[in-house]
Amino acid sequence: MDFKTSEAHVGPRSEDTLPATVASAVKVVIVGGFGVGKTTLVGSVSEIRPLTTEETMTEAAVGIDDIAGVERKTSTTVAMDFGRISLNPRLVLYLFGTPGQERFWFLWNGLFEGALGAVVLVDTRRLEVSFDVIGKLEDRGVPFVVAVNAFPDAPFHPTEDLRDALDIPDHVPVIDCDARDRVSSRDTLMTLMHYLHALATGTSEPQ
Template identity: 70%
Template sequence: MDYRSSDSAAGADTAMSVHIPGPRAEERLPDTVTSAVKIVIVGGFGVGKTTMVGSVSEIRPLTTEETMTQAGIGVDDNYGSETKTATTVAMDFGRIGITEELVLYLFGTPGQERFWFLWNGLFEGALGAVVLVDTRRLEVSFDVIGRLEERGVPFVIANNTFPDGPSYPTEELRTALDLDPLVPIVECDVRRRASSREVLLTLMRFLHEMALHHA
């Protein structure tokens, strides 16, 4: 005759009583939200993408950082970020509400060239992008900008100010990056939430202006 042992029955009861926690109250999407937009945060290695997502996200950000090892020497360019001990290997993810009805989903891309194959998937469905630049090494931004232009993704330039970074007039920076005259350039400190939020608002205003122009 088939029967359940007391051990198996107890195990079943235990399994049934396991509580799987849902999202924390502050992480639940507000009922007022009617629109969500995907935004990508891009830039070279060590320009502040993970910091920006972390500083501005209203939910606990998802990161895919791994400890940097000796294997990266000669492969990853860490100029200007010699104290950096971890690096993004897939993406960073966060969320911020712009209005009661609109939220932005933020996807930070890995900066090392060897992980650029992931970018195509992260760019898919993105309405716009923030390109973080470091004036100490503007050349790492050239390929980033080129990829966005090839895919037709609108973007703004956010100059993340470092203490030892040279300061350039806006138009000089525009010329150095070979930008269209309409592309906004804004200075920021990605460690500060208000500064990072203003960058995102600048992007949303730019996207709104483009939509009106093409209407």
């Protein structure tokens, strides 16, 4: 199988160097079921060349990974995606995208170590793949926001219907997102940061 990572290079690239003004960094995780767009989001928003750990899917995954609804998907994350974005000159986010298949969930323990919060990407064509993901976050006590990824053929559901279907509390933000678009992905991360700040300061209100 082909194994894809970011291209090798000699020495640090200038765009990868952490700005001298940065005073703090925050780790967040991008989670979701198989094929919901986690790698795409990290790649679209990262200001450095993202690290990916994707393998080409083969017949070995037949009967193991549920590809219903994403039959055209040809590769899958087997460890993590990693990227970085500066929210302002003093604050950067380190982004860790998790693998979506249940057989790789044992890696989540390490990826969640030290994480401040999470973005749950949702595909409305396959809401059922989000149930266990959200349950695991709630079990771990990890704050999260839900971002509904904009797939061209995905059905539209009102926010309240999505809340009911996914059993999401009223105070947890549910927003629309296009994981392919840098601005939309950045705004999703900003929503998470505002939510985390509200929780920390006791100013969280129902969305």
